[in-house]
């Protein structure tokens with residue numbers, strides 16, 4: 001066994017995770033979660049700085065200073081959870097910690113602290129800095145990524161300097177690529193206003209043009225399905241969740257609105273996606289004499305951290321040492337903070353976590369054994385990446 005791993009105690013990890021899960025820290029009111037993380041870091045002897053990303057909602061930063069000459073690694077997680085709702089009550093059952101936030105992602109944050117503590121206890125002094133950080137405002141729609149955006153600002157201004165980021169959540173694999181995504185709404189308006197339908201031919205009815213727009217989407221989806229998928233995160237996808245128009249049987253349904261999500265592959269940009277929708281809106285607008293307007297929100301560019309990147313290699317080697325097998329390199333359609341750290345923070349990022357199985361369910365739980373493995377992987381990866 002690697003000597004550093006002897007300083008990782010699964011029982012203490014389980015106890016800390018359960019205690020953390022007992023602290024309610026729902027998005028928007030996650031201050032108590034950040035304070036718990038800060039106290040945990042302080043207990044292990046790390047100096048902590050807290051900074052409000054929004055009033056009463058602090059991010060947490062701890063820097064373990066390297067002796068110089070190495071790369072800096074930043075470990076990160078979010079201290080908020082989705083609403084507790086009807087999730088199973090916090091408890092430890094066998095090798096599992098149960099309760100809201102156990103997997104997503106208080107367990108990962110605890111593993112991150114234990115990784116740094118193990119290095120400290122083993123007397124390992126890294127060459128580069130190791131940053132241990134927690135952010136608020138992750139879970140949508142209540143969260144607007146307040147904490148993540150604030151940390152991105154600090155990274156961009158190099159007030160926090162990092163050469164790579166590992167986010168301590170997700171499956172026990174190196175998740176190194178995500179699709180981009182954005183929510184769009186197309187509003188179709190008639191210049192005639194909401195008047196009696198007897199005065200307006202069906203050919204000029206916004207509802208009829210909703211049909212044409214949906215047919216265009218079907219055509220695009222066919223093209224996306226026919227294109228070769230991204231090797232890690234699959235194919236581009238477009239889907240619709242809300243179609244809304246009309247309030248009376250014989251009143252013109254204007255405006256009519258179609259809202260959905262567009263997810264695109266690494267290599268494509270939101271500007272390109274926007275241009276595609278603009279082209280459709282322009283064409284249908286000219287044909288119909290109606291106004292077609294595309295609105296966008298929650299845009300996230302895709303990201304892909306190359307397989308050859310030192311942080312991927314470090315996690316591969318660490319995983320091999322800790323668990324006896326090289327972790328898989330994967331991608332997901334799911335969009336997370338990695339997209340922001342790469343594009344807004346300018347720092348290559350990957351995820352490596354205990355599991356992505358029960359997050360957001362009413363039976364959220366996390367395996368203590370996996371958390372201990374994560375702690376070991378973070379510690380050894382930091383040694384490899386930052387140098388000793």
Ligand SMILES: [Zn+2]
Pocket residue numbers: 078104105138169
């Ligand atoms: Zn999460």
